[in-house]
Amino acid sequence: MLAESEGPKPIGSEALWKSSIIVNNTKHPVTHHQHKRRAPIQRSCFLGLETKPELLWEDWDEGGEFTKSLTLKNIGLKLQKLQLRPPVTKFFSISSSRNVAVSPGTTLSIPVTFKPEEKCKYEDSIEFHGKDGSFQVSLQAVVPSPALEVPDTVLLPLCAVHQAASAPFLLKNLSKLHTYFHWECPEPFQVSPEEGVLKPSQEIQLMVVFQPQQALLYNKLAACRFGEEGEKADCCVAVRLQGVAKYPCLQLRSPSSKAEQQHGGPVLNFGSVAVGQSVQKCFDICNPSHVSKAGF
CATH class of the missing domain: 2.60.40.10 (Immunoglobulins)
Structure with a gap:
């Protein structure tokens, strides 16, 4: 059974690329202020x-x-x-x-x-x-100020426990300033690259890696601290990361036999085999779950 690690249930992928722009100073990644660029001046x-x-x-x-x-x-x-x-x-x-x-x-x-x-x-x-x-x-x-644009939410693919899944998202510099950024990301998520400098109006693709250690529903915030290059990174934008982890389930299947029915599970019955001879039997390994299993 899945338990929820934090926050509400995951939302649909339709919210994956809804953008937010945050340039005001903040001390806490979950408390941020939205800043919208001025609308074009009407004549x-x-x-x-x-x-x-x-x-x-x-x-x-x-x-x-x-x-x-x-x-x-x-x-x-x-x-x-x-x-x-x-x-x-x-x-x-x-x-x-x-x-x-x-x-x-x-x-x-x-x-x-x-x-x-x-x-x-x-x-x-x-x-x-x-x-x-x-x-x-x-x-x-007005004084130029750094401004970054990121999606509100990134939804990770369904992932098996102890395995890894990833999803890309865009980080865009809306200002004309060289802007330094640094990610503070909670486990089991990781953002790569973790830090860097964006040129004016530059847009780069980042990757979120999801490596769950328990079968849970994960719903966490990753904070991106940023500021003008050479200055204190005292601005912040938050991205919600959501993912679901499940345990894989493997089943062994072999041709049904009376022995299998008696033992309540798959049985490979080789019958009588002469010394020095060999007999080959086949069986199937099936994964009925929705997550993959890399090795066993």
């Missing part, structure tokens, strides 16, 4: 001009120079003349004229350059003033 309309209300820099390094384009599309029926107030901090700059005009049906593109000096959050804005009013476009730069 808005101001004074008949279609534009984004915000420009966002997410992947950057201090000391570099990063440029995005702010576009203004005139979807109205009249010419829009605007006075532009540039960013006030030295970290954001534009090369456009302070006075701009956008004709109906045309688009104006304004390059905005971000020059960070240290790793911290930056905020600024650009203001546009027209005859009928004004509007503002926010400029934001």
Whole structure:
């Protein structure tokens, strides 16, 4: 009879590749926080001009120079003349004229350059003033942070006790940072490779090995600690590993005979054999269980 080693019963394989993204710090592998990337910024309309209300820099390094384009599309029926107030901090700059005009049906593109000096959050804005009013476009730069994507659950094949089964899964680096990772995996599971460094946006295949020593239903969490290469790995993502172990069952079968019926089990009856002669008999070894038996 199977006993359960931890947690609820295994779920179906349809949950095998359901993904979770976790980048917040955590001290316990079973207590984690999900982080979802920002949804694409929707365009808005101001004074008949279609534009984004915000420009966002997410992947950057201090000391570099990063440029995005702010576009203004005139979807109205009249010419829009605007006075532009540039960013006030030295970290954001534009090369456009302070006075701009956008004709109906045309688009104006304004390059905005971000020059960070240290790793911290930056905020600024650009203001546009027209005859009928004004509007503002926010400029934001957030600190790059490591982010890994893994499946919520990996379901291992049915396995015989003292044997091994394995299943692959993907580990993906969603950030633009070189990210170090290290797995903390409970027995009887093992993740390989146990540690490594992922390049920006790199995806690798890992292997879970299941080596049960008892006939149990196993349901455990493996924790992956990760962080920017060279920094403390203080982020964590957890993957649920599920597997079932059973004892194999072997049966011996031979042609039925009265002797077998009398003994209640398989009997090979060689009858009378003369000295110096040999007689050969055959019997079958069967495995009626759902797990394989490597040797006996």
